[in-house]
Amino acid sequence: xxxxxxxxxxxxxxxxxxxxxxxxxxxxxxxxxxxxxxxxxxxxxxxxxxxxxxxxxxxxxxxxxxxxxxxxxxxxxxxxxxxxxxxxxxxxxxxxxxxxxxxxxxxxxxxxxxxxxxxxxxxxxxxxxxxxxxxxxxxxxxxxxxxxxxxxxxxxxxxxxxxxxxxxxxxxxxxxxxxxxxxxxxxxxxxxxxxxxxxxxxxxxxxxxxxxxxxxxxxxxxxxxxxxxxxxxxxxxxxxxxxxxxxxxxxxxxxxxxxxxxxxxxxxxxxxxxxxxxxxxx
Amino acid sequence: xxxxxxxxxxxxxxxxxxxxxxxxxxxxxxxxxxxxxxxxxxxxxxxxxxxxxxxxxxxxxxxxxxxxxxxxxxxxxxxxxxxxxxxxxxxxxxxxxxxxxxxxxxxxxxxxxxxxxxxxxxxxxxxxxxxxxxxxxxxxxxxxxxxxxxxxxxxxxxxxxxxxxxxxxxxxxxxxxxxxxxxxxxxxxxxxxxxxxxxxxxxxxxxxxxxxxxxxxxxxxxxxxxxxxxxxxxxxxxxxxxxxxxxxxxxxxxxxxxxxxxxxxxxxxxxxxxxxxxxxxxxxxxxxxxxxxxxxxxxxxxxxxxxxxxxxxxxxxxxxxxxxxxxxxxxxxxxxxxxxxxxxxxxxxxxxxxxxxxxxxxxxxxxxxxxxxxxxxxxxxxxxxxxxxxxxxxxxxxxxxxxxxxxxxxxxxxxxxxxxxxxxxxxxxxxxxxxx
Numbered sequence: 172x173x174x175x176x177x178x179x180x181x182x183x184x185x186x187x188x189x190x191x192x193x194x195x196x197x198x199x200x201x202x203x204x205x206x207x208x209x210x211x212x213x214x215x216x217x218x219x220x221x222x223x224x225x226x227x228x229x230x231x232x233x234x235x236x237x238x239x240x241x242x243x244x245x246x247x248x249x250x251x252x253x254x255x256x257x258x259x260x261x262x263x264x265x266x267x268x269x270x271x272x273x274x275x276x277x278x279x280x281x282x283x284x285x286x287x288x289x290x291x292x293x294x295x296x297x298x299x300x301x302x303x304x305x306x307x308x309x310x311x312x313x314x315x316x317x318x319x320x321x322x323x324x325x326x327x328x329x330x331x332x333x334x335x336x337x338x339x340x341x342x343x344x345x346x347x348x349x350x351x352x353x354x355x356x357x358x359x360x361x362x363x364x365x366x367x368x369x370x371x372x373x374x375x376x377x378x379x380x381x382x383x384x385x386x387x388x389x390x391x392x393x394x395x396x397x398x399x400x401x402x403x404x405x406x407x408x409x410x411x412x413x414x415x416x417x418x419x420x421x422x423x424x425x426x427x428x429x430x431x432x433x434x435x436x437x438x439x440x441x442x443x444x445x446x447x448x449x450x451x452x453x
Numbered sequence: 454x455x456x457x458x459x460x461x462x463x464x465x466x467x468x469x470x471x472x473x474x475x476x477x478x479x480x481x482x483x484x485x486x487x488x489x490x491x492x493x494x495x496x497x498x499x500x501x502x503x504x505x506x507x508x509x510x511x512x513x514x515x516x517x518x519x520x521x522x523x524x525x526x527x528x529x530x531x532x533x534x535x536x537x538x539x540x541x542x543x544x545x546x547x548x549x550x551x552x553x554x555x556x557x558x559x560x561x562x563x564x565x566x567x568x569x570x571x572x573x574x575x576x577x578x579x580x581x582x583x584x585x586x587x588x589x590x591x592x593x594x595x596x597x598x599x600x601x602x603x604x605x606x607x608x609x610x611x612x613x614x615x616x617x618x619x620x621x622x623x624x625x626x627x628x629x630x631x632x633x634x635x636x637x638x639x640x641x642x643x644x645x646x647x648x649x650x651x652x653x654x655x656x657x658x659x660x661x662x663x664x665x666x667x668x669x670x671x672x673x674x675x676x677x678x679x680x681x682x683x684x685x686x687x688x689x690x691x692x693x694x695x696x697x698x699x700x701x702x703x704x705x706x707x708x709x710x711x712x713x714x715x716x717x718x719x720x721x722x723x724x725x726x727x728x729x730x731x732x733x734x735x736x737x738x739x740x741x742x743x744x745x746x747x748x749x750x751x752x753x754x755x756x757x758x759x760x761x762x763x764x765x766x767x768x769x770x771x772x773x774x775x776x777x778x779x780x781x782x783x784x785x786x787x788x789x790x791x792x793x794x795x796x797x798x799x800x801x802x803x804x805x806x807x808x809x810x811x812x813x814x815x816x817x818x819x820x821x822x823x824x825x826x827x828x829x830x831x832x833x834x835x836x837x838x839x840x841x842x843x844x845x846x847x848x849x850x851x852x853x854x855x856x857x858x859x860x861x862x863x864x865x866x867x868x869x870x871x872x873x874x875x876x877x878x879x880x881x882x883x884x885x886x887x888x889x
Binding site for chain 1: 490493494495496498499542545546547548549551552554555556558559560562563564565566567568569570571574575588662663665666669670672673676709710711713714715717718721724728734736739
C-alpha cells in the first residue's frame with residue numbers, strides 16, 4: 172500500500188507541475204521553475220515564523236506572495252534597471268535564496284525548520300501522514316496535491332485560449348487586446364504555489380525535474396498542445412512507477428530516482444524524435 | 454570593531470584559510486563570470502554547479518577517499534558532461550537552450566541525490582561531509598582546500614592571460630572571431646573549462662546555488678560602472694573578492710552564520726547599489742538626466758515660440774495663451790518653465806505678460822533656425838514630403854549641435870548665416886493630399 176501512495180503522490184506532482192511546465196517550456200521560461208523554487212524559500216520561512224506552524228495555508232500564502240514578488244523584481248531589474256534579462260533572473264533568485272538560508276539558519280534553534288526539510292522533503296514519508304477517509308487511510312499530502320491538481324487544471328482549462336495565444340504569439344495576443352501581463356503573473360503565481368505544495372511532500376529537486384522534463388518529452392513527440400498535456404500525464408505516471416522501482420532496486424532517494432526515470436524517458440523520446448527526424452522529408 | 458581588526462589582520466589562524474579562500478574564490482569567479490555574462494549565458498553556471506554533485510560522489514565511490522583534488526576532478530568531469538549534453542540537446546532537437554539547461558540540471562542533480570542517499574546508507578563515518586557540496590560549508594575548509602583554491606586561481610589566471618585577446622573576440626562577436634581565424638571551438642572550450650574549474654573548487658565552500666550566484670552577480674554589478682572589457686573583468690573580480698571577504702567576516706563574527714549566503718547577500722547589495730547609484734547607467738542618474746532633458750526641451754520650445762511670434766508681427770509681449778496657439782503649455786508646466794527661464798534671465802516679467810531678454814531672444818532664434826535647417830535638409834536630401842518635415846524637426850531642433858548644423862549647411866550649399874523668415878512648409882500653400 173505504501174508503494175501505491177508514493178507512486179500516486181509522484182504522479183500527482185508530475186501532473187500539476189507538468190501542466191505548468193508545459194506553458195513555461197513554450198514561453199522559453201523553463202529556468203523560471205528553478206528560479207522560483209529557490210526564491211520562495213524566504214517566503215516560506217517568514218510565513219512559518221509569523222504563523223508559528225507548518226500549516227499549509229500560511230505557507231502557501233507566503234510562497235504565492237514571494238513568487239509574485241520574485242517575478243516583479245526580475246521585471247523591474249531588467250526593464251527599469253536595464254539589467255540583462257538572464258542576469259536579472261540569476262541575481263534575484265540567488266539573492267532571495269541566500270536570504271532564505273540565512274533566515275533558516277538564524278531561527279533553526281527556535282523553530283522546527285531547516286533548509287533540508289524545506290528543500291528536500293522526502294516522498295518516502297508520505298504514507299506516514301495518514302488521515303482516515305471512508306475507512307480508507309489516505310495520506311494528507313495526497314489530499315493537498317489533489318486540490319492543487321484541481322486548481323491547476325481549472326486555471327489551465329479556463330485560460331486555455333489565453334495561454335495558447337500568449338504562449339505562441341505574444342505580439343499578436345497583445346495586438347488583439349489580451350492582457351499578456353496578467354497571464355504572465357497568473358502563470359508565475361500558479362508555478363510558485365505548485366512548487367511549494369509539492370516541495371512539502373517530494374522535495375525541490377523532483378519539482379524542478381517534473382516542471383520541465385515531462386513537458387520536454389511530450390514536446391519532442393507532438394506539436395499539438397492538447398495531446399502534449401496527455402503525454403505529460405503519461406510521462407509523469409511512468410516516471411513515478413519506474414522511479415519507485417528504481418529506488419527500491421538501488422536503495423536510494425525515491426524523489427531523485429523519479430527524476431532520473433523521467434530523464435530516461437526524455438532520452439527515449441529524444442532518440443525517437445531524432446530517428447523520425449532523419450526519416451521525414453524535412 | 455575588535456573582532457573586525459582581529460579578522461583584518463588574520464591573527465586568528467582558524468579564520469586565515471577561510472578568509473583567504475573566500476576572497477580568492479570571489480575574485481576568480483567574479484572575473485570568470487564576466488565571460489558568461491557577456492555571452493548572455495549566465496544560467497549555465499547554475500546548471501554546471503548542480504550537475505557536479507554526481508561527479509563528486511562517483512569520484513568518492515571510485516577512490517574511497519575525500520581527497521579534494523580527486524573530488525574536484527570528479528566534479529569537473531560531470532560539469533563538463535553537463536555542458537556537452539546541453540549543447541547536444543539544443544543542437545539536435547527543437548528544445549531551446551533554457552529548457553535544456555533545466556532538464557540537465559534536474560536530472561544530474563536528481564541522480565546525485567540518489568547517489569548521496571545510497572552512499573549515506575552504505576558508508577559510515579568516512580562519507581560525512583559529502584553533503585557540504587550541496588549547501589557549502591566554508592568553516593569546514595582545510596588548508597588543503599585553500600591550497601587547491603590558490604592552485605586553481607593561478608591556473609585560471611594563466612589561461613585568461615594567455616588567451617586574453619581570443620577570449621575577448623569570442624565573447625563579443627563570435628562570427629567576427631571566426632572570420633579572423635580564431636579557433637572559436639577551442640576558445641569556447643577554454644571558457645567552459647575555467648568556468649567549470651572555478652565552480653568545482655567553490656561548491657564545497659559556498660554550496661551549489663551560492664556558487665552560481667558568485668558567477669552571475671559580480672559582473673552584473675560591475676556592468677553598471679564601465680563599458681570597458683578589462684575594467685569589467687577587474688571590477689567584477691574586485692566585487693566578488695570584497696563580498697567573499699566580508700561574507701567570511703560575518704560568519705566569523707556571528708555564531709552559526711553561513712559564509713556562502715552572506716557573501717551572496719553582500720554581493721547582491723553591491724549590485725542593487727550599483728543599479729541605483731552608478732553614474733551614467735544607474736537608475737537614478739538616468740531618471741535625473743531624463744528630467745533635465747525634458748526641462749530643457751520645454752524651455753527651448755517656449756523661447757522658440759516667443760521668437761516666432763515676434764517674427765510674425767504678433768508683438769514682443771507674450772503670455773500662456775499667445776504661446777499656446779502655436780505650442781500648447783498646461784498651466785502647471787507653464788508656471789514651472791517660466792520660473793526657471795526668469796531665474797536664468799532669459800525672459801522678463803512686465804506688467805501685462807512676459808518679454809524675451811536679449812540672450813533669450815538669440816537662444817530662441819537659434820532653436821528656430823535649427824528647426825528650419827533640419828526641415829530643408831529632410832526635404833531636399835531625404836526626399837521627405839513637405840507635410841511631414843515639421844514634426845521631425847520639432848524633435849531634432851533640440852539635438853542639432855553647431856558642428857552638425859555647419860555640416861548640413863555645407864552639404865546643402867547654403868551660407869552659414871542662412872535663416873529664412875518662415876518654415877518651409879509655411880511658404881507653400883496647403884494642398885490636399887490627392888492633388889500631389
